[in-house]
Amino acid sequence: MPKPTYASVTEQACTCSYLRHAAEDPDNPIVFHERTGEFQFTYQQANHEGRSMLVIYHCPFCGGAAPESKRALLFEVVSRSEGERLEEILAPIRTIQDALALLGTPDFDGYAGIRQEEQDGKPSTWRHRRQIRYERLSEVADVWIVESADGRLLWQLQGKYLGKREEGTG
Template sequence: MSKPNFEAPRCECGTLEALSKEPSIPIVFDAELNEYHIVGTAQQQVLIYHCIFCGGQTPASRRDELFMHVTREEFERLRKTTSGLNTLEDVVGTLGPPDFDHPAGFSSTEPVGLGPRRTTDFRQMTFSSLSDTANVHVAIGLNDKVQFSFTPKPVARD
């Protein structure tokens, strides 16, 4: 998959705008984010970075305006806080009870050789009180093995 070319000129041909107005075409415009997406089954979306007709960049996204900035210092603090926590017992013992606990948080499907694909379900916990700017997400897999991710919190709205 190629990367977006942020040096390309902005699209001015109007093709994406026209296509997004056609109900039978799976391209939508999200006005709040100022983004075009391809919408698939189960409302899965793929962000469009370049016009499919002229190759120009799509409009600048407003996504960054909707989420807080997590400083490098805060990211490192959270990484150190969660470092060495390897099991569910470690996580709850150190961080306390989560703010959200989703037993069927998400699934991941991977191919296994030439055979059928394997789907793994992960329990997901979210700790929102550990940081003013980031949520700490914990994915719990087989044998209570844990993985951490940190995501910016939404900006408060009026």
């Protein structure tokens, strides 16, 4: 089944095989990514190690929709009721110290770099915020907690990874 995006002008699938042939050509920047089932453009970004990629939603030759991505199946879906259950657990937590006292030792305790681009005449900034993660609060979600600029806590539920990690990548 093809998967056009909300902006697609056609739901018709690509049947011209351009993407498949391009992916088989090692000199072509188009690759097929087995794990997600996506065709992707890969390219080298200046000052970045490794290659970056853009997901291809439509065939560049015929304009048909590219095959459906399996990306959505890579992570658990966090249901509304599970989100509400976790919200209740997290509601009394106001600081990182509260979280540590109530939830115990986190599975990750570190810093997140937050980059703010230059805008409205203010220079770009790069800030570090303490960030912790708990994996055992839920069967389906990892809970990320980060300290915001004014000391308040922000938390985020992230569906757990379903597949096997690829060797050598994080």
